[in-house]
Amino acid sequence: MSNDVAERGTQSFVDDDFDPSVWDEINPYVDELLNRKISCSKCIEGIIRDASELSEHISEKGALLYIAMTCDTENEKKRSSFLDFVENIRPKLSEFSDSLNRRLVEHEAVGNLPARYDLMIRSMKNDIDIFRKENIPLGVEQTRLVTESQTINGAMTVEFDGNEYTLPEMRRYLESNDRSIREGAWKAVVNRRMQDEERLSEIFDELVSLRHKIAINAGFETYTDYMFRAMERFDYSKEDCLEFHDAIEAVCVPLMREINSERVGSLELGSLKPWDVNEKTGVGPDLHGRAPLRPFENVNEMVEKLSTLFHNMSNDLGEKFDMLVEMDTLDLDTRKGKAPGGYQYYLQKSRVPFIFMNAAGLQGDLETMIHEAGHAFHSIYCSHLELIGERGYPIEFAEVASMSMELMTQDQWGEFYDADDADRARIGHLEGVIFLLPWIATIDSFQHWIYSNPEHTREERASVWNSIRDKFGSKMDWDEYSIFRDVSWQQQGHLFGVPFYYVEYGIAQLGALQLWRTQRKDQQKALTDYSNAMRLGNTKTLPELFTAADIKLGFGEQHLSSLIQEVRTAMSELS
């Protein structure tokens, strides 16, 4: 740390060799920021700038510890380093942020700050409103429970066809054209899940009661109300979400069921069983019995072809993608000991995006990689912004960056396929858009009910879950597996780890569909709209970001219906 604050100029506030995983090293910076004299709005700006620099270091350390753990989940030391950071550094930091927020917001000079700081100050005031010191240990307890649920899920393997497989690896069998293989694979996975059902239900019970307590401590009636504030949902309400669910029920659910009926008819299935369709993605057996799509043999091939694909779209995107490759911050191959799923994590100090995924050569993997590349483009577009608070963007808009990239690259999928297979991949992806929205309504409705009724019993939970599934789900025959249906919500990790984070995907999908609709008329305009909006980072409100991309933030039936009509038109042009 530099002691001579007045002389600092462009010199950095934080020493380069400082270790942000040790509180004793963070503490002097924190003390200085909390005690530095404030005499004018310039002093407030200086504190915000230095606090931002400190946050960059700490955020990057947390990211690197998380990345190390997820790339090597069997390594005890990496897991304990990450947990140590979560349990010992983050709670002290949130106390520090609260004290600093109060110092700045309560100072009379705050009114003289330039407009640039408006959203940052709004966010600080919001944090102050909901912060309670007594919630810090509850938050740590919450993280411990969530980590346990992730460990339980990560450890699940099944014996199948003479081998041991992780659950992500079982996808291959679940997507088989042979119905008996699908059935066997599905039952193997479900029987394995049922072994841990009881502990996961207990963890969830504990999480619900902890979360309700956090909300009450913070002065809210329900955890739903608390989370709408904590997630800074200033621009839409609970009622908007409910309207969105209704619109999805009216527009997408009948279409989804129509697609299911066509499959049942063409494949002569008799009735739809849970192993005949993935209800979240719409993935099911091929109507013509063709083998699953194989867009690439290995990760290098995927990366090379994606570079060509993005260069074909624009030099700007092509160069950004090549930057990712050159910076060597991609970990894409699936391997034993790697956490499931995919994510993009922006390293705030180095200003470099890191992409993690488990590619096994499937079409879904290609879509994931394009999705995460969209997040990485967003991060790179924002890297010119000075403050960490300006570079972070609302989640709803982050997913516009990634989901629109999936749609807007569709024209270019010929890089991976011949003409027939490219169309097949496009149709599958567009069907996926129709299937995902009802699933989003399912998960979001369920959470609204859970946290409005925190005292519920497990029986009530099962019965509400099933009635929500009846409303938004596929009509299918569960046979003796209705006992699994009761707890099948356990498969959706967001319910444990990131409560209420789900409707964002739906809000973003509507944004993404609009950008894609623009692209279908005018490719250049769509890419310009995309970059114009993405480079704004967090410096505008959510509706303003939508406006910057020349799209509309909406929840109603008419809006949804016109976009889904476009999807149907596009589907009819293919096949």
Ligand SMILES: [Zn+2]
């Ligand atoms: Zn995403």
